[in-house]
Amino acid sequence: MNALGKHLLLELKDCDREVLNDLSFLKGILLAAASEAGAIVLGESFHQFKPHGVSGVVIIAESHLFIHTWPELGYAAVDIFTCGDSVQPGKAAQILINKLGAKNHSILEIQRGILDTE
């Protein structure tokens, strides 16, 4: 039973609140995490919310990385969705957990695209 994609849903709590509101920093670490994991970056889009919070996506040839932050709560939701065997999503996850200073985290792994024909 093969899945087309692996989807990691990260719940990152008790993060460094300052960096959660720093769009440039978040863009940098998402791009770095994608590259370090072996992904090919195709594009990115980030948005700063007022009074606080950032949403950002990095589209990779192998799917995407997403972050939504709540700096006022020290919380970030991160998704790492990858296809194929050339990318190491767990490596990207570990980089983001470290860079955001998450003192408390959980990772849910979901298999996407489990098809009868696979």
Place this chain on the structure above:
Amino acid sequence: MNALGKHLLLELKDCDREVLNDLSFLKGILLAAASEAGAIVLGESFHQFKPHGVSGVVIIAESHLFIHTWPELGYAAVDIFTCGDSVQPGKAAQILINKLGAKNHSILEIQRGILDTE
């Protein structure tokens, strides 16, 4: 116990294979689904893969909608991540299921951001 966000993961199988490779069509229905669900669209980014497949995101003020398609398998992975009570993610899901002609689908709902302080 309140969650900051609601995340729907849609597995859409036995879809209309032609539309799964039609970037313009997919962009149109994701934007329409976001609007119909009551979301405020902030941006979008879509990529066409060769020989087939499309990845696309619509960033909304309330989080995001994502699609990855495998036209050759009739399969699409869709995420609808929303925050707050002003958006109806189930409505967006139903629109996408219908427009992609998915004869077989499942929806997994994940609560994101369940914090002790909530």
